[in-house]
Amino acid sequence: MMNRRTALGVIASALVPVTARAAGMEPTFLQPRLDDKSLPPMAERLPKVPRLVNVGAMGREPGTYGGEVRTLIGSQKDIRLMTINGYARLVGFDEKLGLHADILESFEAVGDRVFTFKIREGHKWSDGSLLTSEDFRYCFEDVLMNEDLSSGGLPTSMMVDGNAPLFEILDTLTVRFSWEGANPDFLPSLAAAQPLGLVLPAAYLKQFHKKYQDPDELEKLMKKNKAKKWTALHIRMSRQYRPENPELPTLDPWQNMTKPPADQFVFERNPFFHRVDENGLQLPYIDKFILNVSSSSIIPAKSGAGDSDLQSVGLDFADYTFLKDAEKRYPLKVQLWKRTQGSRLALLPNLNAGDPTWRKLLQDVRMRRALSLAINREEINKAVFYGLGRESADTILPESPLFQQSFADAWAAYDPAKAAALLDEVGLEQRGDDGIRILPDGRAAQIVVETAGESIIETDALELITDHWREVGIALFIRTSQRDVFRSRAMGGEIMMSMWSGIDNGVPTADMNPKQLAPTADDQLQWPVWGAHYISHGQVGEPPDLPAAAELVELVRQWRRSAEMPERAKVWTSMLTLYTDQVFSIGLVNSTLQPVLCTSRLRNLPKEGLYGFDPTSYLGVYMPDTFWLAGEA
Template sequence: MFKRTHKIFLSCFIFVLMSAFVFGYNEAPMLKERVAKGELPSVEERLPDSPKVIKVREKIGKYGGTLNLSKGNEMRALLVEYALESYPNPVFDEKLVEGNIIRSWKVLDEGRKFRFTLREGLKWSDGYPVTTEDVRFTFEDIYSNKNVQQIYPSWLMNSGKRANLNIVDDYTFEISFVNPYGLFLLQLQSIARGSYHMLINPSHYLKQFHASYATEEELEPFLEKEKLTQDRWGELFTRKWQSTPWNQRKDVGYPVLDPFVVVEKPSDNVVIFERNPYYHKVDEEGNQLPYIDRVRYEEINNQEMMNMKIMSGELDFTINTALGDLALYKENEDNGNYNTLLVPIKSINTNACYFPNLTLEDEVWREVMRNPKFRHALSLAIDRDEINELVYYGFGNPTQASDAPGSPFVEPWYRDSYVEYNPEKANEILDSIGLDKRDNDGWRIGPDGNAFTINIEFFEVNENLVPATELVVSYWQAIGIKTNMKVIDGGLWYQRQGANTTTMSVWHEDASRPGSPFFFYVPYENINWGPDWRAWFNSEGTEGEEPPLEVKKLFKLYEDFLATISNEERIELGKEILKSQAENLWVIGTVNNIPIPVIVKKNLKNVVGGMDPQWGPSMAEQYYFE
């Protein structure tokens, strides 16, 4: 009976869906005008053979209006278009993945080969067809050309070998690896890897800046404008190539597959976007998306100025807020005609997370800091309840660093590991591991006879790191550990981190995503607690420092996690990685589940819902003004 009812329902749904399109598609009035003038083909000609049908959040929208935005985070959430999609995002279960730019796919050879099919008839925003030539160009002329990219993308490598690309026809291509790579499919719906440009770029546009296709004479005007010589054409190309998913488009008219395309740059900090007339999505009634005509983006880096624009109603949507100003936002809702929503950032677990450099070239530091009992003591000395109240206004939850809430990889005790505030126990541990002697100032003496010192270096990746770290410094000083903090420039921090010279740093702990799983707990990324171990792993042992057995085990778990095509096995491997974190405290967490105030104009609909407003996908194509 259930199967019969299910079939009837499915047949009715398909009938309703098809009847919506039988009389053709609908489009925005501004596009109808351009079609009437002969500036554009009809909407049926602009859409692919099988447009993606979107189920809207609230209701079918209305065309028109300009969306006013304020900062890069919103651009990242609003304008990133994925090769594949999944909701909720991020996910690690391929059963939730659905087609987008890539219409369909097959996993072959036990996870070693992936066959992808693009949407036939899909077009760039300038009307040029999207084909596998755009994929070939990306692999051969961008990733494999050292003038353009010095390092081949690590996510397209497996067991130290590059992926192999095979073009089947104009719409079908295969990517194969030497060993199984089960996570590859899921990476194509992750913001870290999944923005379509990681696989597909507008070759017809970019070839004019590439020495393999343009002559020296053709390149010369572009090089002159950028003040570059002929031997630096690769630098010209990288300036023209839209290489990151959340940046403003570099040039007006840069061909995209996103819902909006840049049409004007009136100043250095203002960019005007307009609807993409060739956008490939429609709603359930056959209306081509997006609903909104234009987006005005203004880069605002001063929080006081941001707040003024919020309160005056100049912004339609923003996540660039301060939790401490929540009362201010609420008081001015009627004046600014907006609502203030408190939305958890699911992509961030711990907002202030402390990771030591365990490969620092200092023998005293290594002897002390590599002892997990010392890290246990540091964790027990932190009063997370006080941090939550003073820094996060009581909105968070004291926790150990682990994966994000709702993660399938987390056992409850992982979050509780050494998380209680117990300075007495911390002192006992420190005494028991040989740090029982103190100098005249009360600081604990290390193996070299000097005060053992922790210098915390970081840059303000979020506004709460400074007050949280000031408290952490005081807690560690209270148990006799001489501790200092220093805020430095972001560029300098990355440089020092890469050079293995930072001692301890702070970051917000990002949740595991298919594009970057467990990068806080396995030191393979550039933000980590073992830079020289990272170099060893990524160079297959030719660089850096060979890690101890426990860290080697983590690298093996990570490689198996990437390889497996079984979601059940993937979950067990993930749990093992996080169990190691809970036992060793490679990273020390404080407070998690901090919400952010999200400002939404009262007449802006189909917005946010339960999705992460920072890492999306936001599905801005269905936003509309009522």
């Protein structure tokens, strides 16, 4: 990000032939609504300046309308995948992780302090109502700044030195957010997989807000929707990231048509979506997504049996051979993308563990380094990933411009002798008759590693690590715990160590917030209590009492105050050096491969890609609205 940035959604002159060709190019799916006049023609549905997506220039093939795509989800909550993969954002990343205007026609940033947003004239929500500055005002003033609706205060990406932004409406189509100091986190937060929300359909949501609705009518709506408080009703009806309310107008390419609970969710094309291709066709090409709820454990089997037309979530590298073999029996194809996590699997020692003996040990960097040095990563890579991964600490990948080999090498070499010496140093020199070391309180040195039990890869890796650690006198036991209880158990100090993935974003640029390397969230399993303190602005949890962890938090604050790219790159380097040297998570293997399965009819799904929640939004930056189906179903 430079001191002054401007990003236009599209050049207006390029739109003349697009809008001129739009007439007569309607999706057949919408024809009944066009015939009965319940839907206006495309020329009236599109913004005056739609976003032009030149599919051919992306190295792909302009498509045609039609068809439906089936996919499998592990629970009702996973309808959020449509928001993540649909990837309609005020400002979004492209495939090279550059920022551009998307829903916005343009944005301008001055000194990363003053951000001016231009709304597309004539841009409409999925119900046909206009998107205007009032939708931004309502979201900011009546929701984000409302203590009843946002009891935790503004998101951290909207706070600078403890201050909220100045919000201004310049005109019906222009709004501005300003801070006294730099806020480099603002634009990337808008482009995130779970984006910072700045706009809500005010005309629809005001009926659920006590400021605008008659009290008696609001009471009736609460009773109808079984809500005890108006705030609970508003939150439920306005949820965008997990779009459970079919009546909520959206700006996404597909809108949910199914009210939960349900075993199947149907998402239909948004007839007012703001993007067009170079031939004047309104995106998305695909009419429907059908999301079938299934047990997570059988998603690979059902995908390989032809029950999914597009599947990535729920699949793992261990499924690849089976899925590849399914190509012989079903019209499927399976591709391998590179996962973006800092480590596909990572051991996360809970530095906030409730057991005082283990908390003291795990907070000792020598203990963490010893456990890391005792692991034979080459064996894990060969046995679990067929040697196709990259043995590494939990850090960024070579695809990131910030990468340094020293980060990957930090305490990641297999050196059981050095590991044993470090364990002696921390006071674990005594061993029992079985060779297991004795803790200062007389107990055996037994580490319980908890997993969500969702992947055979985790079990295979832990079985190998069990043998590695036993060589240096540490016993490892595996306990399976449901994903949903992980967070509460970790916060309560009940988890000693967990196995999860490493840092989410292994391909950052200096313009992306390095907060993943510091205790900044309560779902970070190695320091959830410290993370809760940060994210709640000190209302819950505790501040880090470990100097290195406290230094990481201060470095995040330095990054947020920086106004120039070189400053941000310097902060990133400092944090990556500290994080890997202190072994706050024990990485194993990264650059592993992710199966992405699709029907052989699907076009424009790239053969290769970077796959992860952050920053690519799984398939999101590859624009699924440009995917299309060829041939007959």
